[in-house]
Amino acid sequence: MELKQKKILLIIGGGISSYKALDLIRLLKKNQATIKTILTPNGKKFVTELSISSISEEKVYSDLFSSNDKSKMNHIFLARWCDVILYLPATANTIARLADGKADDLALTTILASTKQTILVPAMNTKMWLNKFTQNNFRRLLENGFLNIGPVEGSLACGEKGEGRMSNPEDIVEYLKNYFLYKNMAKKLKLKALVTAGPTREYIDPVRFISNESSGKQGYEIASSLANMGVETTLISGPTNLHKPYDVKLVQVTSGKEMLIETQKHLPVDIAVCSAAVSDYVPISYSKKKMKKKQNENLNFKKNEDILEFLSKNNFQRPKLVVGFSAETEKLIEHSIQKKDNKNCDWIVGNDISNKKIGFNSDFNSVSIINHKNEIENIEKNSKKYIANIISKRIIDHFAKKNIHGKSIN
Numbered sequence: 284m285e286l287k288q289k290k291i292l293l294i295i296g297g298g299i300s301s302y303k304a305l306d307l308i309r310l311l312k313k314n315q316a317t318i319k320t321i322l323t324p325n326g327k328k329f330v331t332e333l334s335i336s337s338i339s340e341e342k343v344y345s346d347l348f349s350s351n352d353k354s355k356m357n358h359i360f361l362a363r364w365c366d367v368i369l370y371l372p373a374t375a376n377t378i379a380r381l382a383d384g385k386a387d388d389l390a391l392t393t394i395l396a397s398t399k400q401t402i403l404v405p406a407m408n409t410k411m412w413l414n415k416f417t418q419n420n421f422r423r424l425l426e427n428g429f430l431n432i433g434p435v436e437g438s439l440a441c442g443e444k445g446e447g448r449m450s451n452p453e454d455i456v457e458y459l460k461n462y463f464l465y466k467n468m469a470k471k472l473k474l475k476a477l478v479t480a481g482p483t484r485e486y487i488d489p490v491r492f493i494s495n496e497s498s499g500k501q502g503y504e505i506a507s508s509l510a511n512m513g514v515e516t517t518l519i520s521g522p523t524n525l526h527k528p529y530d531v532k533l534v535q536v537t538s539g540k541e542m543l544i545e546t547q548k549h550l551p552v553d554i555a556v557c558s559a560a561v562s563d564y565v566p567i568s569y570s571k572k573k574m575k576k577k578q579n580e581n582l583n584f585k586k587n588e589d590i591l592e593f594l595s596k597n598n599f600q601r602p603k604l605v606v607g608f609s610a611e612t613e614k615l616i617e618h619s620i621q622k623k624d625n626k627n628c629d630w631i632v633g634n635d636i637s638n639k640k641i642g643f644n645s646d647f648n649s650v651s652i653i654n655h656k657n658e659i660e661n662i663e664k665n666s667k668k669y670i671a672n673i674i675s676k677r678i679i680d681h682f683a684k685k686n687i688h689g690k691s692i693n
């Protein structure tokens with residue numbers, strides 16, 4: 284019973300899906316969670332205090348300037364009381380006000396006054412959701428540690444179809460159960476992780492370099508997901524256009540050599556996830572001056588640093604779990620297992636980069652996680668965030684199950 288006695292502060296905003304909060308309260312109570320609710324002034328236009336208090340069997344808070352509760356300031360009391368804050372539906376308006384740090388009602392004042400995790404459950408029309416202001420505001424919130432459940436694709440109350448539908452109450456409860464389960468496990472295990480991500484650039488002269496198509500998105504999502512679960516995470520990244528994930532230590536590098544040096548500096552760790560696409564080759568010589576067109580028609584290369592192999596074969600500070608990535612255009616499983624065995628890493632995550640709709644640069648991926656026993660878990664096309672979450676859960680499960688903290692898995 285992951286939710287038993289967990290204190291959930293449910294904030295109900297003003298949108299067409301507000302009524303689903305009633306069903307959610309019922310489910311949370313069935314799971315023995317303790318709930319208090321805030322109903323925003325606009326939320327009152329969609330659901331009544333009476334129905335919420337009848338189902339939750341608790342008083343509903345809504346007024347920031349209430350003089351009824353003489354002994355306490357509600358925003359401080361609620362901010363301290365809860366284990367987690369769940370905002371549902373998180374409307375476009377709320378997302379904008381939160382991103383601006385506003386505190387003009389009880390809900391937002393409580394969030395600002397709290398150090399507890401806030402989880403947003405957005406719901407709105409597709410165009411509103413995809414509007415660049417909403418997207419920018421939402422991104423700012425995620426960069427500052429807010430988590431989200433959904434929105435998902437589907438039919439919307441306005442009659443249109445698309446992304447923007449609120450996750451259903453069952454999925455929200457499932458998310459919360461997982462959230463508390465993994466937070467608990469990671470906290471007990473006190474794990475440290477190092478994630479490499481992005482491409483590397485191997486310069487030929489001051490303006491030209493060898494690189495590849497890697498966007499770094501999958502690695503950034505893995506770092507973010509591990510950190511959210513409570514793992515102390517360092518992300519060593521080649522050049523990307525991505526923002527630093529919340530609660531992650533970001534180290535930016537350019538070349539494979541720099542990535543290796545930073546990796547060495549950050550050992551020991553329990554977990555290493557090598558998702559960076561380190562260039563396989565580097566030019567043998569570097570010209571300090573820009574090369575002229577005719578100067579060098581033939582370039583010579585040597586093999587680059589192999590960070591995955593270095594970590595996997597490192598006898599002194601080998602992470603307890605080394606996870607490699609293999610991007611393949613054919614024979615995905617066979618080639619991935621070969622790479623795992625050759626490099627001596629524990630698990631390998633294979634992805635088929637021949638499909639342009641997934642993999643490099645896309646927000647979606649489809650992967651096969653192959654563990655040290657060559658057991659394979661295929662994950663169908665889904666967002667890189669979702670895939671990162673599954674990989675992170677498998678990692679934590681592995682440490683929790685074997686309780687191998689302090690021992691090597693081999």
Ligand SMILES: Cc1cc2nc3c(=O)[nH]c(=O)nc-3n(C[C@H](O)[C@H](O)[C@H](O)COP(=O)(O)O)c2cc1C
Nearest residue numbers: 296297298299300323325326374375376377406407
């Ligand atoms: C019938 C109706 C349905 C609405 N549904 C939504 C919605 O699903 N999502 C949303 O972001 N805004 C929706 N709005 C607009 C919000 O109610 C409005 O922006 C309000 O200020 C949000 O209040 P809050 O920020 O306290 O949640 C709707 C408005 C009306 C009149």
